[in-house]
Amino acid sequence: MDDRWNRMQDLPFSRLNARERAVAICNPGSFNELLCPRSKLTSPHLPAMGQTPQFDDGIVVGLGKAGKTPVVVVSQESRFVGGGVGEVHGTKMVMAIRLALRGQRILESRGRSPGDGGQVALVISFDTGGVRLQEANAGLLAHSEVMDAFQAARGKVPIIGVVGGTVGCFGGMGFVASSVDVLIMSDVGRLGLTGPGVIEEVVGTEEFDAANRALVWRTTGGRHRFITRDADFIVEDAMKAFREKVSEVAGWPLKKISEKRIIGTEEMVLEQMRLVGLAANDKIQDSWDLWRQFGNKDIEYLWDSDVSEFTAHAKRWPRGRIGERD
């Protein structure tokens, strides 16, 4: 068991499946899956459409420990209908958040202090295109339930998001990922609302050429999201790097974790309005225009450098309200 855990630590995060990521992000041997494939709770809708369901409906949920912190882990599987959120998938995610809150209340009722394993955290490894079209309506509603549960967890259970899979995090899950407390991404990870293919299809190739891989990553990839502060950390595409960062953050005091949020208060809305203002009237044609505005000069170097060099030299968006620092 621990052998396998050790082996996974050295593998690229993007190559692991959802269950491997969930197991390997926790301390060795600590992950305990809820509603595991043996319960065979599959989508009742896919077979009628001639599609093969999967026993976990493309999402792994369980309880574990990250360092000293008890965590509820959610991990999406992009290799099953693109990680799409259907009825079972969505309800599993909503329940995971509610159970994390329940765990927290239990610890509080036992008088445990946050510094002593008394703080539950929620870790979500996103790898999804959002709503699963075969179950579109249920998937849509599940997104609203997730956002509501996030708000209920606010200030009680910190939420750590992780994006580094092959699909990334798109559609409605894009705003879910932006609503976490701390977001960790890798170079491989991508985050957005409308996927490049969809923009190309509904608006046109001149708006977005989805076949242009460099453009796709420049626009939605981890480095750009780090520059705009949508991602708090960018790490190597290695399981170990993700696990160490998650354990570290999960051990922070709740207040410090919450301060990393980018939306969720009036102040933050005013900050985002200022960021949006920079892009009005076609002033921004490419993500690199924004990088330049923040004072980044040798952009090619930043783009090609390894993650640690990039982190050390990248100039990020200076947060602030309209009228400040402009």
Add this chain to the structure above:
Amino acid sequence: MINFYGRGRDAIELIVDEGSFEENVCGGEKIDPEFAESALVGTATISGEIVTVIANDAGFANPHFRMVYAGLMGLEEGLKMAYAVYLTIKADKDKPLAEKRPIILVVDTPGMSPGKVEEIIGIYKSTGAYQLASAEARRLGHPIVAMVIGRAISGGFLCHGLQADRILALSDMFGTMIHVMPLIGIARVTKINIMLLEELAESNPVFAAGVSHFYNLGGVDGIVEEVEDMRASIETQIAEIRRLKAGGEHDKVGPWSRLMSGIRRGGRKTSEKVIELMEEEFEKALPCWLGGEDDEPTP
């Protein structure tokens, strides 16, 4: 039959007290009237009670962002709506639960703007910010009622509508559209035969477009058959929401309550099993996860 596509302003007039709607004022604070005009926000009264109104006015495009037109919500629109909610919360900060002013959402949007600059800046934050603000206001006690008058489509509906306590929709007769994607689009993307999808849609509300399907899934709390009934239906909902919140029954309003309705109405039967089993397994796994009840905290 009439429809309300692009007529958010007309719908507001039918809902609030005559002449009471004041644009670009929320919780007593002014909002720049030229900022994101298709996100129509303001204050009105309903039977004398002060309410915040947030609506789509599809008649306006955003001159600063090309992809904001015909009711599509862009970077600024979502943030403006979120701001209106926060101003509402702030205005009633010190008021007791029973006096938190209602927020009325008039919904008519085909979705979030799909554009390159929207992705560069991260439009997910605009919709996310508005959803979090709405969930916060709802949990603080503000009754939030969404009235779908035209289009409530995909991410647009999530952004503007689905965080409400209660969701009302004009019936299909008014051309009301609620969906993620029309069947033809689903067929194309999933490569499932359209004939099969059409047949399945008859009995399964889980993917097909339409108000009644959303009702069966719990996603719509009530269907309004006559335009003249919108106002009274909204008032009834506000009273009911206030009653539930006064009793501390926060799970009987909002998204979770709609999941429960979906289970009751038979549209989301599998979710019930998921909830039951996960709770059961969670209880069993608790001692292993958090230690037994008698475990003393380590000194």
